[in-house]
Amino acid sequence: MRIYPFFIDHAGCPHRCSYCRQEASVGHPATLTAADVARQLPEMLEHGRGGEVAFYGGTFTLLPTADQRAYLEAVSPYLGSGEVGGIRISTRPDALAVEQIELLKGCGVSTVEVGCQSFSREVLTRSFRGHGPEAALQSVFRLQQHGIRVGIQLMPGLPGGSRKEALASLSQALSLKPDFLRIYPVVVLRDTLLARQYAAGQFSPLALDEAVDLCAEMVWHCQRFSVPVIRVGLQATDGLNQGDAVLAGPYHPAFGQLVRSRLWLRALQNLASTGHRSVLVHRADLADALGNKRHNIVYLQQKYPYFTVRAVPESARQTLTSDLDTGTLHELSAYPIEEFIF
Numbered sequence: 001m002r003i004y005p006f007f008i009d010h011a012g013c014p015h016r017c018s019y020c021r022q023e024a025s026v027g028h029p030a031t032l033t034a035a036d037v038a039r040q041l042p043e044m045l046e047h048g049r050g051g052e053v054a055f056y057g058g059t060f061t062l063l064p065t066a067d068q069r070a071y072l073e074a075v076s077p078y079l080g081s082g083e084v085g086g087i088r089i090s091t092r093p094d095a096l097a098v099e100q101i102e103l104l105k106g107c108g109v110s111t112v113e114v115g116c117q118s119f120s121r122e123v124l125t126r127s128f129r130g131h132g133p134e135a136a137l138q139s140v141f142r143l144q145q146h147g148i149r150v151g152i153q154l155m156p157g158l159p160g161g162s163r164k165e166a167l168a169s170l171s172q173a174l175s176l177k178p179d180f181l182r183i184y185p186v187v188v189l190r191d192t193l194l195a196r197q198y199a200a201g202q203f204s205p206l207a208l209d210e211a212v213d214l215c216a217e218m219v220w221h222c223q224r225f226s227v228p229v230i231r232v233g234l235q236a237t238d239g240l241n242q243g244d245a246v247l248a249g250p251y252h253p254a255f256g257q258l259v260r261s262r263l264w265l266r267a268l269q270n271l272a273s274t275g276h277r278s279v280l281v282h283r284a285d286l287a288d289a290l291g292n293k294r295h296n297i298v299y300l301q302q303k304y305p306y307f308t309v310r311a312v313p314e315s316a317r318q319t320l321t322s323d324l325d326t327g328t329l330h331e332l333s334a335y336p337i338e339e340f341i342f
């Protein structure tokens with residue numbers, strides 16, 4: 001879906017989660033006004049297309065009501081004309097009371113991204129989120145009752161978290177039947193409480209490889225339940241790429257590709273280790289199959305020197321055809337499901 005994004009910085013949020021340094025994440029220090037939206041939106045629109053105007057950053061539903069209305073009303077002429085199909089906002093689970101949702105619904109909001117981050121009480125407490133898991137459950141339920149599409153954001157690797165916790169949180173999230181997920185493994189940003197905890201040796205982020213492994217497993221489970229993951233890993237922005245904004249943790253500008261490639265590595269290794277020597281894939285999948293900087297194929301050929309991966313036009317997407325068999329990426333990269341209690 002086409003998204004027309006606006007960033008409202010840290011506006012609206014009276015909290016300070018231990019990992020949050022909002023201005024570094026979005027790289028837009030200026031304060032957006034409703035007049036800015038009204039002025040910029042016509043230039044952004046691609047006529048004839050739907051899509052959603054999205055207000056990201058901050059905590060939209062904790063802005064003063066008049067400001068929320070002003071932002072949303074700046075978009076409403078384009079909703080009326082059909083040039084924009086809906087409005088998307090992001091917010092905290094404990095800022096979605098019935099009256100807040102009714103305001104959103106009445107002003108044309110079609111999608112809400114809920115920053116749940118984890119469903120573990122311990123993780124939420126240790127990250128100073130200021131709410132418990134029940135807030136996430138209730139807010140998602142309320143949004144769905146009002147006919148609003150729901151996206152859930154999860155953050156594996158928070159203090160007190162683990163692979164088991166991340167999978168349990170994912171399981172809880174999927175049980176709510178969201179329309180999509182975002183998965184952001186935690187990184188340590190400068191000038192945050194987490195940075196101080198990291199410097200004091202009180203917190204260790206996931207290593208890059210560990211985070212890629214975990215996120216690949218999470219994405220695989222989302223595919224199993226047909227829930228799209230619209231982003232894995234923080235978006236590379238000027239704010240994040242400059243200097244020492246990221247002190248530690250699994251930040252990589254191509255994190256999403258690393259995760260996709262990890263699934264391909266599992267599938268290819270599955271075939272290589274059972275005697276398959278040549279695998280054909282769709283040409284649009286070849287880069288992911290070979291891996292970032294050809295990591296997958298170099299790794300596999302060290303263990304299986306005659307193993308090759310090639311693209312052929314007739315291959316289906318997300319499918320591996322070998323000299324012996326054909327299977328989908330999802331089938332061949334399978335993870336255990338026993339510990340994934342729904």
Ligand code: SF4
Nearest residue numbers: 013015016017020058
């Ligand atoms: S709720 Fe969001 S914007 Fe507010 S402090 Fe936490 S992460 Fe930052």
